[in-house]
Amino acid sequence: MNGLTDPVTDGSDHSASALAGLASELYAAEPSAKIRLSQRYRPYICPFDQVIAQVPESARVLDVGCGSGLFLLLLAKLGRIEAGHGFDVSAPAISAARNAAARQALTATLSFEERPVEAGIPEVHHSVVTVLDVIHHIPPPHQQAFVAALCAATPAGGRLIIKDMVHRPIWRATANRLHDLVMARQWVHHLQPGIVADWCLQNGMRLVHQTSANTLWYGHWMLVLDRQ
Numbered sequence: 001m002n003g004l005t006d007p008v009t010d011g012s013d014h015s016a017s018a019l020a021g022l023a024s025e026l027y028a029a030e031p032s033a034k035i036r037l038s039q040r041y042r043p044y045i046c047p048f049d050q051v052i053a054q055v056p057e058s059a060r061v062l063d064v065g066c067g068s069g070l071f072l073l074l075l076a077k078l079g080r081i082e083a084g085h086g087f088d089v090s091a092p093a094i095s096a097a098r099n100a101a102a103r104q105a106l107t108a109t110l111s112f113e114e115r116p117v118e119a120g121i122p123e124v125h126h127s128v129v130t131v132l133d134v135i136h137h138i139p140p141p142h143q144q145a146f147v148a149a150l151c152a153a154t155p156a157g158g159r160l161i162i163k164d165m166v167h168r169p170i171w172r173a174t175a176n177r178l179h180d181l182v183m184a185r186q187w188v189h190h191l192q193p194g195i196v197a198d199w200c201l202q203n204g205m206r207l208v209h210q211t212s213a214n215t216l217w218y219g220h221w222m223l224v225l226d227r228q
């Protein structure tokens with residue numbers, strides 16, 4: 001960790017196995033086996049603990065490309081957020097997110113919307129924008145404009161958290177490429193965190209935390225940026 005801010009610690013267990021246990025409960029009644037299993041095991045792939053630690057207490061979170069809503073559902077179950085709104089282009093993923101929120105009686109706290117990022121980033125009175133493993137799905141000619149839109153969507157005094165996959169070492173990037181070829185049937189385009197950080201700085205953001213982590217054969221980086 002290369003922390004410039006202190007991670008929030010609320011005493012809950014944020015280990016991969018604890019979060020996987022929560023994820024298993026959240027999606028136990030999900031009819032799609034692909035979604036049920038991918039969400040259950042996702043905490044072993046994605047270092048959610050490090051991202052959760054950077055979300056300020058009682059934040060109102062907008063999760064861009066939220067998939068089946070796992071990150072927001074975890075935050076809500078851990079009592080870490082006041083509200084969350086997630087959007088994603090995938091209709092089955094949004095349906096699974098809505099159903100999981102309903103089963104957990106979290107519909108007053110969480111909402112989910114089927115929407116592509118190309119339709120713009122919605123204003124939902126959020127204080128934090130999170131973007132987990134989405135940038136590498138955006139075609140390279142649009143990645144810089146997407147990052148600029150994320151910055152513009154972060155309100156004054158708010159925070160932008162971007163977590164994505166490494167482009168080096170090549171074997172870790174290849175492992176993720178193969179994962180996305182199988183799971184998303186897509187050839188993805190990883191970006192260096194330094195390039196993304198530069199784009200954010202050009203758009204008025206201040207870098208407060210940068211970290212990298214490995215899980216299994218996957219490599220991750222995370223940028224935490226605040227707007228004054």
Ligand SMILES: C[S@@+](CC[C@H](N)C(=O)[O-])C[C@H]1O[C@@H](n2cnc3c(N)ncnc32)[C@H](O)[C@@H]1O
Pocket residue numbers: 042046064065066067068070071087088089090093115116117118131132133134137138
């Ligand atoms: C690797 S998944 C990450 C999901 C979630 N953020 C997480 O960490 O569990 C990438 C997500 O980005 C979404 N996505 C890709 N392109 C998108 C677009 N143009 N607009 C909205 N969502 C998109 C996909 O549908 C998918 O759910």
